[in-house]
Amino acid sequence: MRRIGLIGGGGIVQRTHAIGYQALVAEGLAEIAALADVSEQNRAAAGQLFGIPENQRYADYREMLSHAPIDTVAIATPHALHVEQAVAAAQAGKAIISEKPMAVTLDEADAILAAVERHRVPYTVVHNLLFSQPVLGAAALLAEGSLGQPLLGHGQMLGNKPVEMTRSDLDWRASKKMGGGALIDSSYHEIYTVESLMGSPVRWVEARLATLKFPAIDVDDTALMTFEHDDGRLSTVHAAWHTRGPAHRGRWVWINGAEGALRLVYSDDAPLSRSVGKGNHWETVDAAQLYDVRPGLAGDATGHGAYLRAAVEALERGGPMPITAAQARHNLAIIEAARQASAQRRGMEVDT
Ligand SMILES: NC(=O)c1ccc[n+]([C@@H]2O[C@H](COP(=O)([O-])OP(=O)(O)OC[C@H]3O[C@@H](n4cnc5c(N)ncnc54)[C@H](O)[C@@H]3O)[C@@H](O)[C@H]2O)c1
Structure with a gap:
């Protein structure tokens, strides 16, 4: 124990x-x-x-x-x-x-x-979303092959932050000294999720970071990134703190494969859907029934419960850990490449 x-x-x-x-x-x-x-x-x-x-x-x-x-x-x-x-x-x-x-x-x-x-x-x-039912289902759907090879990935996390975040001294997430900002805080999960579903490490990053809405904060409230994966396939990840509107789906991932697409909208009752072949509609996928996905813990929408279980079980076994230090460093290296790419206005290679 x-x-x-x-x-x-x-x-x-x-x-x-x-x-x-x-x-x-x-x-x-x-x-x-x-x-x-x-x-x-x-x-x-x-x-x-x-x-x-x-x-x-x-x-x-x-x-x-x-x-x-x-x-x-x-x-x-x-x-x-x-x-x-x-x-x-x-x-x-x-x-x-x-x-x-x-x-x-x-x-x-x-x-x-x-x-x-x-x-x-x-x-x-904690890369919890990789342990969430929607992402496990998306991974199983891609592995099953009907969508073809993933060619283009998109992930976004768009929110409308509360008033405290309008000043760096009121919220640590809005403070550079405390390591805040939309890039590192809000796009973090989409970076590893899109990379994992694309199935190839991100090697090159182009990016623009900006503070568009909250002039009194000293971090970015907007982060747009384009990734080139190791094998040349492409993805984009966006995060912003000021863009939510009525019925806006704040966090989603979309993967376009050669034969179809999958869409993952975390706030939907049925978060995972696919569109195959020439079909022009989304079809809900019940990942837990169609694929070999373990039933999740009740209420564990974010995958934290499943991740913590995996971590504790790994500690009891003596390893390996569910997300390694090298994997976490790689995600941070993509974030650092985005910072440099934005500052220097050119594409940056991810530090390995
Ligand atoms: N994986 C996810 O989905 C997810 C979601 C939200 C937050 N997080 C992460 O969890 C961490 C905490 O976020 P949060 O939303 O809980 O923030 P929070 O501000 O609600 O909580 C942070 C806590 O840390 C405490 N604290 C501050 N300085 C401390 C110190 N020196 N020693 C001990 N405690 C101290 C604060 O008092 C507070 O209780 C961050 O790394 C954040 O990115 C992850």
């Missing part, structure tokens, strides 16, 4: 990780043994949610690393904190499950890689 200490117990932990942890705890596969959060309010809320004893709720994560009865940490804090927290956890000999992104820069990612290798601790980053 894994004894997990949470570093950060805010929104994603209380709303979404909780679904996965509660199932793992009920099956005796994990215990949420401790929590570290600088916010008294979130310490109390997450502490209560997971039944963590008061003396195992810490304000300082370093105190938790030194004193709590844990073998694993789950990091879910603002992006700029990931590097120091992951390195400290590795030094303390803890296995690490980190929320995305691995870190903010490639230098930080390499510092984490060096620390987890030096201290021989398992490390994985």
Whole structure:
């Protein structure tokens, strides 16, 4: 059984990780043994949610690393904190499950890689959508072959952010110092999802980043990217914080194959559809029935529950981890290439 200490117990932990942890705890596969959060309010809320004893709720994560009865940490804090927290956890000999992104820069990612290798601790980053039913279904649909080879991929995450995000000092996601921005925060999942469904690593990136709506923030609120995959096929990924309208489908992925297309709209009741041959309509696909897709955990729309299960099972087995440090670094390398491509107004090769 894994004894997990949470570093950060805010929104994603209380709303979404909780679904996965509660199932793992009920099956005796994990215990949420401790929590570290600088916010008294979130310490109390997450502490209560997971039944963590008061003396195992810490304000300082370093105190938790030194004193709590844990073998694993789950990091879910603002992006700029990931590097120091992951390195400290590795030094303390803890296995690490980190929320995305691995870190903010490639230098930080390499510092984490060096620390987890030096201290021989398992490390994985949450790429949850790859474990969600719609994406598993899309992967199975592509593997089945009726759509032909994927030629063109699209992914988008368009949202309308709340008023706090209009100032960098009000929301860490809108702050450069905290590692925020639409590119790293909002397009992160579409980058790995499109790449995975296209089945070929992204090697070249062209991009434009801009701050179009919120002039008082010091990060991008808009990110447009074009990818060339290793084998020459192409994809685009878009993210923006100001573009949602009535009935707008905020997050979707579309893959065009040689013989048909698939469309994945996360907010739809039936998220996965396909259009095959000359048909000019979308046909709903029930991936769980048509393909070999494991039934998901109830309420686990984002795949966090399935991902956390895979991570805990891998830790119990002694590896390999469901998403490796190298995979997470690659996603960050695509983001870094997009930053450089936008700044230099030219295509950039992804650092390997
Ligand atoms: N995979 C996904 O779908 C997904 C979705 C949302 C968020 N996330 C990721 O989860 C992480 C957290 O996001 P969130 O939405 O929960 O943010 P949040 O602001 O709701 O929560 C962050 C928590 O970290 C705490 N914190 C800040 N500084 C700390 C420190 N020094 N030590 C300990 N705790 C500290 C805050 O008090 C807060 O409780 C980010 O990396 C984000 O990108 C992932």
